Amino acid sequence: MVVPDAETKPFWDGIATGELRIQRCPACEKAVFYPRAVCPHCFDGEPIWIRAAGTGTVYSYTVAHRAFGEFAAQAPFTVALVDLDEGVRMMTRIVDARPGEVRIGARVRLEMTTLTPDGPQLPCFRLVEQA
Amino acid sequence: MSARRRAAIVGVAESEVGKTPHLTVLSQQAIASRAALAEAGLDRDDVDALFVAGGWSWAPALALAEYLGLRPRYLDGTNIGGSSFEAHLGHAAAAIEAGRIDVALIAYGSTQRSDRTRNAPRPATLGEQFERPYGLPLPVGAYALAANRYLHQYGVTSEQLAEVAVNTREWARLNPNAYHRDPLTVDDVLASPMICEPLHKLDCCLVTDGGGAVVVAASDRWADVATRPVVVLGHGESTTHHTIANMPDLTVTGAARSGPAALGMAGVTHDDIDVLEIYDSFTITVLLTLESLGFCKPGEAGELVGGGRTAPGGALPMNTNGGGLSYTHPGMYGIFLLIEAARQLRGDYAATDPRRQVPGAELALVHGTGGVLSSTSTVVLGRG
Numbered sequence: 001m002v003v004p005d006a007e008t009k010p011f012w013d014g015i016a017t018g019e020l021r022i023q024r025c026p027a028c029e030k031a032v033f034y035p036r037a038v039c040p041h042c043f044d045g046e047p048i049w050i051r052a053a054g055t056g057t058v059y060s061y062t063v064a065h066r067a068f069g070e071f072a073a074q075a076p077f078t079v080a081l082v083d084l085d086e087g088v089r090m091m092t093r094i095v096d097a098r099p100g101e102v103r104i105g106a107r108v109r110l111e112m113t114t115l116t117p118d119g120p121q122l123p124c125f126r127l128v129e130q131a
Numbered sequence: 132m133s134a135r136r137r138a139a140i141v142g143v144a145e146s147e148v149g150k151t152p153h154l155t156v157l158s159q160q161a162i163a164s165r166a167a168l169a170e171a172g173l174d175r176d177d178v179d180a181l182f183v184a185g186g187w188s189w190a191p192a193l194a195l196a197e198y199l200g201l202r203p204r205y206l207d208g209t210n211i212g213g214s215s216f217e218a219h220l221g222h223a224a225a226a227i228e229a230g231r232i233d234v235a236l237i238a239y240g241s242t243q244r245s246d247r248t249r250n251a252p253r254p255a256t257l258g259e260q261f262e263r264p265y266g267l268p269l270p271v272g273a274y275a276l277a278a279n280r281y282l283h284q285y286g287v288t289s290e291q292l293a294e295v296a297v298n299t300r301e302w303a304r305l306n307p308n309a310y311h312r313d314p315l316t317v318d319d320v321l322a323s324p325m326i327c328e329p330l331h332k333l334d335c336c337l338v339t340d341g342g343g344a345v346v347v348a349a350s351d352r353w354a355d356v357a358t359r360p361v362v363v364l365g366h367g368e369s370t371t372h373h374t375i376a377n378m379p380d381l382t383v384t385g386a387a388r389s390g391p392a393a394l395g396m397a398g399v400t401h402d403d404i405d406v407l408e409i410y411d412s413f414t415i416t417v418l419l420t421l422e423s424l425g426f427c428k429p430g431e432a433g434e435l436v437g438g439g440r441t442a443p444g445g446a447l448p449m450n451t452n453g454g455g456l457s458y459t460h461p462g463m464y465g466i467f468l469l470i471e472a473a474r475q476l477r478g479d480y481a482a483t484d485p486r487r488q489v490p491g492a493e494l495a496l497v498h499g500t501g502g503v504l505s506s507t508s509t510v511v512l513g514r515g
Contacts (some may be wrong), residue, residue, distance in 0.1 A: 003260060
């Protein structure tokens, strides 16, 4: 169960409308994720919301063969850390990947989906077909 | 001026480890604390500082002080995961050196195996709302992400990860209290069920109940104690992140900071260390830690542990109680690293089981890792 708070509500509101929102610091211009009131890079600026392009690269991944609660029946599934092109890293699910298909360094693009029947829309990713 | 006050471990004890449905998180700690104080030849009322970690109460230090009938005048509830106890020891040593306390009790207990609560779902708040919704089992999934990145980056193999578990099992076979004592091979590890790629079940630590306690005393009390003091020579701690997506480099842990700090304070180098007690929540934890501590270059830890070098009789004795992988792992394992290091440096096993005693052990490096590779704490201990 996700519990949005005052600081993260704009993120989840964006997800509900199909937009992946991250932040950028007006002082040092670096991207920020997860949302914060003070920039963790320069500790000076107050980050503002921007829309992420929704493209990135797999930094690492794992295929979970065991999971718990509402996720147990979904195993095996692929969870990844994706480096967004804006320069932040986030955990995500890689959807519709065949076993062994996900590789470190693979390009991925955003795909909003739900993972559980009553769960929220989530920023998941899918492999970009290589030419 | 008198010589600088120093701190030493003067008593250690486990409670019952394994499966203990007849005990509670509090009775676990009481049994261990009484035994550790008895070993030291100190009374409960000698304790003036209490160090407690865990998520079992809103204020574990208060709950344990009340349960034990302690009236500490110095409290430390530092809670940074499995490395908390190495941090506690460092903090206790600092307080002793500053003249603030005389005798510290560090305690831990858990009934997580009997409670079957470890994987209970909980609401995703704060930073966790960006990780929990994806269903990754934690902490194992986070360590698997690090392991996959590490294997990719350096061409290390699953077989090399498995060797950590195999060597550790050889030590567990010498420990009558170890949970697993059967022989183990690399093939056994690779044939065990896959949990999160590339980590198999036998790449993962145990889930047990258990408790432990460590008594630390100032040098002006050493003449009163019944054991050979194990001196705290150096300490360092660090955090790099809380959630795994925020770890700057999945192949470098905070050991890269806490290790050199501890070695530097002790004034010793890697080659001086006789025995290693390295937190082994997962096989990958050990390889990353050895590299980050500087015992070898990045990507070379597989070779460092290979060929049984960290097993009994090897050149680099490590995790000599059988580790979290085969001895016990009640959620936060770090206190058991300290207990084992103290016993090795005192030479306790020379009489009971010489195969388990590291010959001539004078210096130990003890390294805790907490959370999802999130915190580290390193201590260097020396035979007093």
